[in-house]
Amino acid sequence: MEDNYDYEKKTILIVDDEQKIVELLAHNLRREGYNTIEANDGQSAVDIAIEKRPDLILLDIMLPRMDGLSVCKKIKNIYNVPILMVSAKDEELDKIVGLELGADDYITKPFSVREVVARVKANLRKAETHYTPEVMQNVAETPKEPKKQSTIKVGNLVLDLEKYEVNVDGNVINLTLREFEVLKFLAQQPGQVVTREALLEKVWGYEYYGDIRTVDVTVRRIRERIEKDTSNPQILITKRGVGYYIPN
Amino acid sequence: MEDNYDYEKKTILIVDDEQKIVELLAHNLRREGYNTIEANDGQSAVDIAIEKRPDLILLDIMLPRMDGLSVCKKIKNIYNVPILMVSAKDEELDKIVGLELGADDYITKPFSVREVVARVKANLRKAETHYTPEVMQNVAETPKEPKKQSTIKVGNLVLDLEKYEVNVDGNVINLTLREFEVLKFLAQQPGQVVTREALLEKVWGYEYYGDIRTVDVTVRRIRERIEKDTSNPQILITKRGVGYYIPN
DNA sequence: TATTTGATTTAAAAAATTTTAGAAAAAAGT
């Protein structure tokens, strides 16, 4: 790989524990005219980033030795490089955005190579134009949202995203993580009916292989806690034949 | 193979030049309640796909006569079937190129049978949700995007495609999925008379075999909910001898 | 007007979907 290293070209560090994916991305990015370097775990990602100073980093969240979030933070501490995070779950995305650790963009699995390449280009472009120091700072600070929303309110339902607590009519209710994530996902788009498939993909993650009925059971447990009358739900409603929703 | 072919079951085409692998997968998928058909090279894969129209295709990338990628492209050109690409040890890079060609998922060798079966299920599930493309799309997008308001308005009738709700003169009405789909189809082309046959084909699906009067009954139930006077409908009108329409 | 054809209504049966509950498995905590 080093053989056709070109100092004119931009260099991209690809970090993923699945070698197949790394190779795939590398191949396609090289075809687009980039140099690529690789790492398969968090620790070596940091090491390589320090040594080679790539122009952009593609970083999977799930990594051995050191998770992607820590890697991101560490590297951003050293120098300001555009980092694209890759994740298979929405929950993980929240962490990226929420913890303000400086990721510049993110991509969800399963991604198309075309999409990845496009994002890489876009972020390199952005990094280039924003060369003034003030802007640099800005870019480093808040990647997307100005600030993280810490609560979600729908009707008389309040989700505290920091405490993972739910408040219904003033009663504080504790949900398990899974339950909370499902409720949160629904609460984020009130009125919108969400299919079980979408919930499985977004909450459980796209690589989850389990049964679709798991969603129903989770919904039932949520109802047991937040509904006055489980058999006549007012908050988390079934749209038969489609999925579930929280009315607004 | 044809001996226990079941027209109720989903059919999966397995394409691999290694007969052992084909048999292994076929055995396990049949045990899970699927029909399986097989092909050992690219050209016959395409032929069989065209003739048998399987519900899902498991496609090895390395194939004699025509490589998996071309096969994928060809088949996707003909009809939209979920294709899972399987890549063996060395074909690392092409893999996700496959995704660009329209493959829906990929699995890398060596794979566990359990994993393959799970992915097959997941992708069939995903494919089944054809009736709510808007929902899926919206959900899949980044939550930051302002929600696009997807509604259809005809006269004083408003269909909310996200909530599966109908609004008539300000009254919110809940329809069943089937009722909603019928109304939606008619509302999409106001003024246009739609035959029962067309409704059966478009709403119930072209494979539906059942009584044409089913449409009448569904229309009646819709009227019960949205019309002031059922025996003198103002919104969903009958065109005797032809079908139904919503005037604009 | 009588006849025919097509549309609507109704009720009951059948099918599909969701809910429920309990056991098993997995994960987390001690």
Added chain:
DNA sequence: ACTTTTTTCTAAAATTTTTTAAATCAAATA
């Protein structure tokens, strides 16, 4: 390693929707 909690799976029960079939009604027309 053990206990507790959480999560998943499975299958039966409950519910809702859809289909079928038959009777009734309405419109067109001969």
